[in-house]
Amino acid sequence: MAEPPGVAPGDADLSNAGLFERACAVLPGGVNSPVRAFGAVGGTPYFVAGGQGAHVWDVEGNRYIDYVQSYGPGILGHAPAAVINAVAAAAAQGTSFGAPTEAEVRLANEMCARVRGLEMLRLVSSGTEAAMSAVRLARGATGRNKIVKFAGCYHGHSDSLLAAGGSGVANQGLSGCDGVTPGAVADTVVAPYNVVPDIDADTAAVLVEPVAANMGLVAPAPGFLEGLRAACDRAGALLVFDEVITGFRLARGGATEFYGVRPDLWCFGKVIGGGLPVGAFGGSRALMGHLAPLGGVYQAGTLSGNPLATAAGLATLEALDGSAYEHLEATAVTLAAGLEEAFGAARVDAVVPRVGSLLGLFFGSETPRNFDEANASVASGLYAPFFQAMLRRGVALAPGPYEAIFVSLAHSASDIDATVAAATEAAAELA
Numbered sequence: 562m563a564e565p566p567g568v569a570p571g572d573a574d575l576s577n578a579g580l581f582e583r584a585c586a587v588l589p590g591g592v593n594s595p596v597r598a599f600g601a602v603g604g605t606p607y608f609v610a611g612g613q614g615a616h617v618w619d620v621e622g623n624r625y626i627d628y629v630q631s632y633g634p635g636i637l638g639h640a641p642a643a644v645i646n647a648v649a650a651a652a653a654q655g656t657s658f659g660a661p662t663e664a665e666v667r668l669a670n671e672m673c674a675r676v677r678g679l680e681m682l683r684l685v686s687s688g689t690e691a692a693m694s695a696v697r698l699a700r701g702a703t704g705r706n707k708i709v710k711f712a713g714c715y716h717g718h719s720d721s722l723l724a725a726g727g728s729g730v731a732n733q734g735l736s737g738c739d740g741v742t743p744g745a746v747a748d749t750v751v752a753p754y755n756v757v758p759d760i761d762a763d764t765a766a767v768l769v770e771p772v773a774a775n776m777g778l779v780a781p782a783p784g785f786l787e788g789l790r791a792a793c794d795r796a797g798a799l800l801v802f803d804e805v806i807t808g809f810r811l812a813r814g815g816a817t818e819f820y821g822v823r824p825d826l827w828c829f830g831k832v833i834g835g836g837l838p839v840g841a842f843g844g845s846r847a848l849m850g851h852l853a854p855l856g857g858v859y860q861a862g863t864l865s866g867n868p869l870a871t872a873a874g875l876a877t878l879e880a881l882d883g884s885a886y887e888h889l890e891a892t893a894v895t896l897a898a899g900l901e902e903a904f905g906a907a908r909v910d911a912v913v914p915r916v917g918s919l920l921g922l923f924f925g926s927e928t929p930r931n932f933d934e935a936n937a938s939v940a941s942g943l944y945a946p947f948f949q950a951m952l953r954r955g956v957a958l959a960p961g962p963y964e965a966i967f968v969s970l971a972h973s974a975s976d977i978d979a980t981v982a983a984a985t986e987a988a989a990e991l992a
C-alpha cells in the first residue's frame with residue numbers, strides 16, 4: 562500500500578509514546594480536544610503523520626482504516642484532491658482579509674439551495690459557535706430566556722449547552738463542567754431524548770440533534786421530531802436542529818430532507834468545512850434579520866467565512882451529489898451487516914444502529930433510545946477492549962464509546978471487508 566506523501570514511516574525520532582510524552586508537557590492531557598486522549602479506552606493515542614482517503618498513517622508508519630474521519634468532516638476521506646487544490650488556490654490569494662469575499666456568498670447559496678427553508682445563514686468557525694449563536698439569536702428573536710436540550714445531545718462546549726452533553730463530556734465521566742456557573746445553566750432545561758417534553762411560554766428554543774450522534778448513534782423515534790415541531794408551534798418556541806453532524810451527510814438536504822421536518826433554525830459544521838474550521842447557523846430571512854448588523858443580536862468573528870474554509874467547504878459540497886449519498890449509505894449498510902455478523906458469530910451481544918450513512922455501536926441486546934440506555938450499554942465495559950483489538954488490527958474507531966462510526970466516500974469494498982474481518986477476530990477475542 563502506497564504511503565501518503567510526506568510520511569516517513571519508522572523515523573527513529575518519532576514514536577507515538579514519545580510524542581505523547583512531549584505533548585503532555587505542553588498540552589493539557591497531551592491533546593487539544595479531550596476525547597483524543599484515549600482516556601476512555603486506555604493506552605496512548607497514535608499521532609497521525611498523514612492521511613489519504615480512508616486511511617491514516619501514524620508516525621511509526623502504522624496504517625489504519627479510519628472511521629474517525631475527524632468526527633465527521635472527512636466525508637470525502639482524507640486529502641481529497643479537489644479540496645486540497647481548492648484550498649491551495651485560495652491560500653495563494655491570501656488567507657484572511659477582514660472583508661467579504663465571493664466564496665462566502667457561493668457557499669451560503671449552495672447550502673441554502675440544498676436545505677429547504679434555509680434562506681440566510683452566517684458562517685462561523687466551529688459548531689460550538691454555531692449552536693451558541695443560534696441560542697442567542699433565538700432568545701433575541703423571541704424575547705424569552707429558557708432553552709430545552711436533550712440529555713446526551715452535544716451542542717459544543719459553550720456554557721449554557723454543556724449540561725448533560727454527550728461525546729467527550731460523557732467520556733470524561735463528567736455530569737457537567739467545572740467553571741460553568743449555576744447562572745449560566747439556570748435557563749437550560751434538560752429532557753430525555755425521544756420524548757416530546759412540555760414546552761412552556763418562557764421557552765425560546767428547543768435544541769435537538771435530529772439524529773443523536775454524540776451518545777453513540779440514537780435515531781429519533783417515529784413521531785419525535787414531528788412532535789417537537791408541533792410542541793414548539795403551540796408554545797411559540799423556536800425549533801433548532803443541530804445538524805453539525807447530520808447536515809449534508811444524511812442527505813443532500815440533511816435531516817430536514819431525510820425526515821421531512823423543518824426547524825426554525827439550523828446549526829451546521831463539520832462537513833461544510835471540508836476539514837477546515839467552519840460552522841454556520843441559519844434560518845428564515847425574518848429570523849436572521851435579528852442578527853447584527855440588521856438587528857440587535859450581536860455576533861462576529863475575525864476568521865468567520867475564512868477563504869480557505871469556504872474553498873474547502875465548496876469543494877466538498879460539489880462532490881456531494883445524489884449518487885454520493887447512495888454510495889455512502891451502501892457502504893454503511895454493508896459495514897453494519899458485517900459487524901452484526903461478526904458479533905453474532907462470536908455470540909457477543911451488540912447492536913449496530915444505522916441512519917443513512919451514520920453508524921453506531923452498542924454492546925448489549927437492546928438498541929438504546931436515550932442517554933440512560935446508552936450509558937447502560939457503555940457500562941458493559943466492552944467498548945475499550947473492542948477498540949484496542951480493532952486498533953491492533955489496523956482499524957481506527959473513535960477512542961470513546963459515545964462517538965459515531967464515520968464512513969466516507971473513500972472507504973472501498975476492500976476496506977469494509979478488511980474491517981469486518983478484523984471485527985470478526987476482535988469479537989472472538991471479546992467472547
Ligand SMILES: *Cc1c(COP(=O)(O)O)cnc(C)c1O
Pocket residue numbers: 686687688689690692715716717718770775803804805806830831840
Ligand atoms: C461536533 C459537534 C458540535 C460542536 O462542533 P465543534 O466544531 O467541535 O465546536 C456541535 N453539535 C454537534 C451535533 C456536534 O456533533
